[in-house]
Amino acid sequence: MTAVADAPIRAGMPSLARLRGPLNAAIGIGLLLGLWWLGGRAVADNPDLFAFANFAPEPTLRRLWSMLGSGEVVEMTLPSLYRVGAGMALAAAIGVPVGILIGRMARLREITNIPFQFLRMISPLSWMPIAVMAFDTWDGAIVFLIAVAAVWPILFSTAAGLRRIDPAWLKVARNLGANPFHMLFVVILPAIAVDILTGIRLALGVAWVVLVPAEYLGVTSGLGYAINDARDTLDYDRLAATVVVIGVIGFALDSAASAAIRKFNWVRDTH
Amino acid sequence: MFDEAEMRDMSQTTGPAPADTPRRRVPAGAHVAVRGLGHSYRRADGPVLEAMDFEIQPGEVVALLGRSGCGKSTLLHMLSGLSQPALGEVVINGNTVQGPSPRWVMMFQAPSLYPWMTVAQNVALGLRFTGRSGQIATRVPEVLDLVDLSAFADRNAQELSGGQQQRVALARSLAPRPEVLLLDEPFSALDAFTRRNLQQDVRQIARGLGLTLVLVTHDVAEAVRMADRVLVLRANPGRIAEDVTIELDEPARQGTCEAFQRAHDRLMGLYSRVADIDTAAAPQTI
Numbered sequence: 001m002t003a004v005a006d007a008p009i010r011a012g013m014p015s016l017a018r019l020r021g022p023l024n025a026a027i028g029i030g031l032l033l034g035l036w037w038l039g040g041r042a043v044a045d046n047p048d049l050f051a052f053a054n055f056a057p058e059p060t061l062r063r064l065w066s067m068l069g070s071g072e073v074v075e076m077t078l079p080s081l082y083r084v085g086a087g088m089a090l091a092a093a094i095g096v097p098v099g100i101l102i103g104r105m106a107r108l109r110e111i112t113n114i115p116f117q118f119l120r121m122i123s124p125l126s127w128m129p130i131a132v133m134a135f136d137t138w139d140g141a142i143v144f145l146i147a148v149a150a151v152w153p154i155l156f157s158t159a160a161g162l163r164r165i166d167p168a169w170l171k172v173a174r175n176l177g178a179n180p181f182h183m184l185f186v187v188i189l190p191a192i193a194v195d196i197l198t199g200i201r202l203a204l205g206v207a208w209v210v211l212v213p214a215e216y217l218g219v220t221s222g223l224g225y226a227i228n229d230a231r232d233t234l235d236y237d238r239l240a241a242t243v244v245v246i247g248v249i250g251f252a253l254d255s256a257a258s259a260a261i262r263k264f265n266w267v268r269d270t271h
Numbered sequence: 272m273f274d275e276a277e278m279r280d281m282s283q284t285t286g287p288a289p290a291d292t293p294r295r296r297v298p299a300g301a302h303v304a305v306r307g308l309g310h311s312y313r314r315a316d317g318p319v320l321e322a323m324d325f326e327i328q329p330g331e332v333v334a335l336l337g338r339s340g341c342g343k344s345t346l347l348h349m350l351s352g353l354s355q356p357a358l359g360e361v362v363i364n365g366n367t368v369q370g371p372s373p374r375w376v377m378m379f380q381a382p383s384l385y386p387w388m389t390v391a392q393n394v395a396l397g398l399r400f401t402g403r404s405g406q407i408a409t410r411v412p413e414v415l416d417l418v419d420l421s422a423f424a425d426r427n428a429q430e431l432s433g434g435q436q437q438r439v440a441l442a443r444s445l446a447p448r449p450e451v452l453l454l455d456e457p458f459s460a461l462d463a464f465t466r467r468n469l470q471q472d473v474r475q476i477a478r479g480l481g482l483t484l485v486l487v488t489h490d491v492a493e494a495v496r497m498a499d500r501v502l503v504l505r506a507n508p509g510r511i512a513e514d515v516t517i518e519l520d521e522p523a524r525q526g527t528c529e530a531f532q533r534a535h536d537r538l539m540g541l542y543s544r545v546a547d548i549d550t551a552a553a554p555q556t557i
């Protein structure tokens with residue numbers, strides 16, 4: 001009898017379980033907006049902080065809407081995406097091959113370990129003065145700073161992936177007549193694709209964080225510049241709207257990276 | 272215990288010569304010769320292999336039987352060209368083996384399929400690596416059919432059972448049409464039932480194709496079931512102690528008749544003496 005009574009509830013469970021993720025996400029977003037709104041009210045009610053009332057959700061989102069309409073958002077985002085893209089490409093172009101080399105050769109790994117760990121722990125922003133002196137253009141300096149920040153996660157993740165490769169995979173490939181080109185593109189790279197992409201995802205997070213302060217440098221475009229500019233012109237709703245744009249794009253980039261990881265992940269649950 | 276003369280005598284009465292069986296076609300397999308082969312590992316005390324000299328005829332199925340550590344796996348790696356001997360040489364069809372080649376393919380204990388590929392993609396690799404991608408469309412279904420896995424072509428390799436995975440590995444080894452197939456205890460990780468089926472299938476497939484088949488094993492029953500000839504290896508240093516011909520017809524190799532048991536006991540006796548095992552304590556595999 002209880003089994004019969006339970007049956008409809010059980011049948012109803014899967015759809016509830018499906019809703020659970022989106023529902024919790026909505027609760028999270030709602031909480032964040034609520035806190036923001038409360039903060040805005042507190043600022044508006046405080047006579048000393050009254051000037052900053054435009055940081056509240058309502059003026060910010062209204063300004064964001066008009067910035068989206070006027071194309072201002074796209075205009076300030078594109079240069080930033082270009083700089084992050086160039087920096088990430090440079091970081092991957094160095095990090096993946098070097099990661100493969102130190103993953104394959106124990107000797108090289110031992111030699112490079114201390115120098116790499118030392119360099120990795122230096123905040124990328126501390127290279128800023130050197131970058132400004134070394135590069136002719138501000139753009140060059142920013143791309144360099146992003147690459148310096150992004151190279152380490154990619155490099156170490158690639159190296160770790162390579163060390164986990166089943167040696168039998170290489171032996172089988174050699175046995176079936178694979179040349180070094182096959183070995184790299186048919187065996188090694190697909191085997192560590194997920195590790196490389198995980199490194200890229202971590203690197204993207206760091207790069208996006210480094211981007212804004214790097215764009216406080218001399219450039220006159222990009223999200224970091226927009227923040228600085230809004231502060232200088234006391235345009236606080238624009239400042240807050242730019243912060244929202246930075247967060248949304250960062251979240252989108254991270255989601256894209258994690259979707260790529262899911263796509264290339266060959267580990268199945270059945271095993 | 273039998274003495275050697277007795278054993279040789281018995282081997283002649285255990286059935287028709289393999290050459291008389293109707294399944295045997297003109298061999299596509301290669302002739303293998305091992306000449307003065309010896310090897311030592313850098314940190315080992317003595318040589319692992321010493322004064323190895325033997326020949327394997329085209330289409331012959333030969334088992335290298337010995338305990339762990341007798342160097343049989345090392346010997347197989349040298350036949351495959353994956354490692355080079357310190358002394359002597361391996362000659363396949365008149366050419367000294369310098370390195371691995373799809374003409375002499377090794378199958379390992381673990382199937383080691385690439386988990387990011389489908390079954391068909393795994394099987395196609397040998398052809399792809401050797402610039403024969405044009406043959407993939409016809410050859411892959413052909414070898415999958417040979418190992419009874421046609422229905423699994425588009426499945427991910429990870430979804431298959433251990434026995435099926437080893438069959439895929441077999442198909443992958445056969446796809447580039449090797450002349451010699453080398454098996455390094457490829458069934459040892461499988462359950463008894465799957466193992467027996469595969470032992471029979473591999474022998475039948477190799478004989479059907481006329482392949483030269485060399486397998487390494489420590490299982491006497493496996494050697495009797497699969498091999499035309501068994502080379503019994505002694506350890507420290509690895510040397511060939513006995514060269515035994517198994518003259519059983521195909522039904523007798525299923526291990527259900529007296530002839531199989533006689534051949535098994537005979538080989539077990541030799542193996543025990545060479546390997547210095549107490550026969551009573553030796554695993555009874557049948």
